[in-house]
Amino acid sequence: MGHWVTIFPGSTFCRCQGLLLPFRMRRSTPWAGERMAEYKVKFEVFEGPLDLLLYLIKKEEVDIYDVNLTQLATQFIEYIEVMRMLDLEIAGEFLVMASSLMYIKSRELLPVDQQVVAEGEDEGEDPRWELIRQLVEYKKFKDAAAQLQTLEQRQDEIYPRRPIKPDFGADAGEPKAQASLFDLINAVNSILKRLNQREDLRDIFEDKWTVSEKIEYILGEIGKGASLKFSALFASATSRSEVVVTFLAMLELIRLRQLVAVQDSAFGEIELSPAPVTTTSPPGVNPGEAYAAAVVQAAVETAPAPTPSRPDVSPDTPPPDEGLSGAAHHPAAESNPAVN
Amino acid sequence: MELKFILESILFSAQRPLSPKDLRDVLAGAPEHSEDAAVRALKKTPVDNIAVALEELAREHEQAQRSYRLVCVAGSWQFVTQPEFAPWVKALVGHKSRPPRLSQPALETLAIVAYRQPITRAEIEQVRGVAVDGVMATLLERGLVEQVGRAEVIGRPITYGTTVAFLEYFGIRSLDDLPAADELRRIVVQKPESLLTVDPGLATTPPEQLTLTAAPSEGAAAEGPASGRSEPPETNRLVSDAD
Numbered sequence: 001m002g003h004w005v006t007i008f009p010g011s012t013f014c015r016c017q018g019l020l021l022p023f024r025m026r027r028s029t030p031w032a033g034e035r036m037a038e039y040k041v042k043f044e045v046f047e048g049p050l051d052l053l054l055y056l057i058k059k060e061e062v063d064i065y066d067v068n069l070t071q072l073a074t075q076f077i078e079y080i081e082v083m084r085m086l087d088l089e090i091a092g093e094f095l096v097m098a099s100s101l102m103y104i105k106s107r108e109l110l111p112v113d114q115q116v117v118a119e120g121e122d123e124g125e126d127p128r129w130e131l132i133r134q135l136v137e138y139k140k141f142k143d144a145a146a147q148l149q150t151l152e153q154r155q156d157e158i159y160p161r162r163p164i165k166p167d168f169g170a171d172a173g174e175p176k177a178q179a180s181l182f183d184l185i186n187a188v189n190s191i192l193k194r195l196n197q198r199e200d201l202r203d204i205f206e207d208k209w210t211v212s213e214k215i216e217y218i219l220g221e222i223g224k225g226a227s228l229k230f231s232a233l234f235a236s237a238t239s240r241s242e243v244v245v246t247f248l249a250m251l252e253l254i255r256l257r258q259l260v261a262v263q264d265s266a267f268g269e270i271e272l273s274p275a276p277v278t279t280t281s282p283p284g285v286n287p288g289e290a291y292a293a294a295v296v297q298a299a300v301e302t303a304p305a306p307t308p309s310r311p312d313v314s315p316d317t318p319p320p321d322e323g324l325s326g327a328a329h330h331p332a333a334e335s336n337p338a339v340n
Numbered sequence: 341m342e343l344k345f346i347l348e349s350i351l352f353s354a355q356r357p358l359s360p361k362d363l364r365d366v367l368a369g370a371p372e373h374s375e376d377a378a379v380r381a382l383k384k385t386p387v388d389n390i391a392v393a394l395e396e397l398a399r400e401h402e403q404a405q406r407s408y409r410l411v412c413v414a415g416s417w418q419f420v421t422q423p424e425f426a427p428w429v430k431a432l433v434g435h436k437s438r439p440p441r442l443s444q445p446a447l448e449t450l451a452i453v454a455y456r457q458p459i460t461r462a463e464i465e466q467v468r469g470v471a472v473d474g475v476m477a478t479l480l481e482r483g484l485v486e487q488v489g490r491a492e493v494i495g496r497p498i499t500y501g502t503t504v505a506f507l508e509y510f511g512i513r514s515l516d517d518l519p520a521a522d523e524l525r526r527i528v529v530q531k532p533e534s535l536l537t538v539d540p541g542l543a544t545t546p547p548e549q550l551t552l553t554a555a556p557s558e559g560a561a562a563e564g565p566a567s568g569r570s571e572p573p574e575t576n577r578l579v580s581d582a583d
Contacts, residue, residue: 047444047445047448047468047470048469048470049469050468050469091470093470097469137467138467138468138469140524141448141451141452141467141468141524142448142451144451144454144518144524145447145451147520148442148447148450148454148510148519149441149442151510151519152447152509152510154423155438155511156426156438158420158426158511159420159426159433159436160419160420161419161420161421162355163352163354164355165355
């Protein structure tokens with residue numbers, strides 16, 4: 001805060017250096033013979049007359065209550081003089097404060113018994129006391145402001161724990177009912193009905209669509225969004241055979257557990273979405289291969305893991321390395337004879 | 341299961357700070373998801389009990405001296421990291437996007453509003469000794485203060501108070517938790533016995549008429565609040581000089 005004022009050496013400013021004022025002098029250009037060098041002066045701008053008074057008091061290193069107001073008045077007015085000299089705009093509040101300080105000072109010139117007793121109660125009207133009270137109050141709020149500033153800075157360093165909502169997958173809410181095969185057939189029937197009316201049976205077309213193409217198409221579609229409406233899947237279908245091919249592709253994907261068909265409510269719109277545990281197969285893979293991969297995986301998942309339960313292993317011949325633990329092994333083995 | 345730990349788990353997974361009322365609502369809604377008797381038992385936990393449990397929890401976290409603690413800002417509770425770990429947290433989540441720091445005049449004005457609300461603009465100016473129009477505009481714009489009513493005096497001037505955003509900005513629990521709140525709320529400034537305002541030689545310097553009535557003026561100096569009592573050596577010196 002503050003602003004820069006350019007002044008010249010030799011001007012009345014030199015006199016100001018003796019003042020208890022927050023000046024910082026810096027020569028901006030080197031001293032050049034007879035040329036007048038410019039000086040830059042950092043001139044602190046106070047928030048107001050009270051701020052300046054507090055600064056002056058602090059400079060004196062005295063308690064506000066013990067401050068010498070006449071001396072303070074002198075310094076204050078000197079400061080205003082400097083401001084005027086530097087051609088700074090002097091805020092009205094400074095002048096008001098200067099005048100009340102002058103009043104206090106002039107009052108002090110008179111002996112106590114000859115001082116004007118202000119009308120009404122003289123105790124509360126003592127201008128010195130009024131000023132000190134104001135200074136003390138302002139000082140307290142200035143301190144409070146400093147504390148707020150500390151809090152402000154501290155708050156910059158404090159990070160709240162803000163967890164994101166845990167992602168429980170697409171159907172995080174209530175698991176939707178799986179659409180049955182008949183639901184799917186009903187749905188595709190209604191779409192076929194729409195196309196039936198437009199079908200021209202006299203012409204024969206070559207088969208333009210293949211199931212594997214449509215599988216790619218569907219995988220591409222559900223790859224983009226979370227779910228796909230059943231009707232949207234067939235929206236672009238132009239012929240009965242295309243609907244049939246797409247439907248077959250969809251069934252194939254459901255069978256491969258790439259896709260799930262769910263229905264919100266009875267007779268509701270059927271939605272297709274990626275299966276929760278997707279066996280990621282790159283698009284364009286041969287459906288047969290994908291199928292084989294899925295089968296293999298399913299086999300791995302559902303295969304009965306422990307060897308003793310396999311019927312071809314005799315319960316009487318524990319593995320040779322089991323030695324001592326063989327006895328513990330027997331109960332498990334003995335539970336199998338039903339298989340043999 | 342203790343209530344405070346249940347509250348802790350809720351706050352731990354909460355996506356926003358929760359007030360004791362919010363927590364009560366969570367407790368009240370829990371039986372919908374569980375048939376557990378313990379859950380049912382806490383269904384009608386009073387807000388006061390929740391507040392007490394939260395205080396205890398916060399105290400425990402404070403004592404455990406962990407890198408995070410449970411704080412209450414503007415009446416809502418949340419977990420926050422301790423400021424000294426900011427460099428590392430910053431490296432992870434980046435700098436907080438906070439508006440630029442408040443200027444000195446803004447902070448002073450804000451402090452006056454915070455401690456003295458509801459307060460009129462004229463009253464603020466009286467304390468600060470300068471006009472506050474520009475500063476108030478900034479504070480209003482940033483949503484830290486707001487109009488709270490009108491003073492029932494001539495002209496019915498607008499009164500101002502701080503907002504919830506103010507508490508959040510400074511991380512303060514409530515207005516009662518402002519630093520040194522009770523002291524600053526109503527400043528009682530003790531008037532000292534005497535005011536030391538005089539320059540030596542000023543006011544006590546006896547003009548012509550003073551020397552004529554030396555005795556009464558001495559008495560007045562002794563009683564007067566201004567000079568005499570606190571500077572007896574000075575007065576003595578001056579009197580002897582006059583002699």
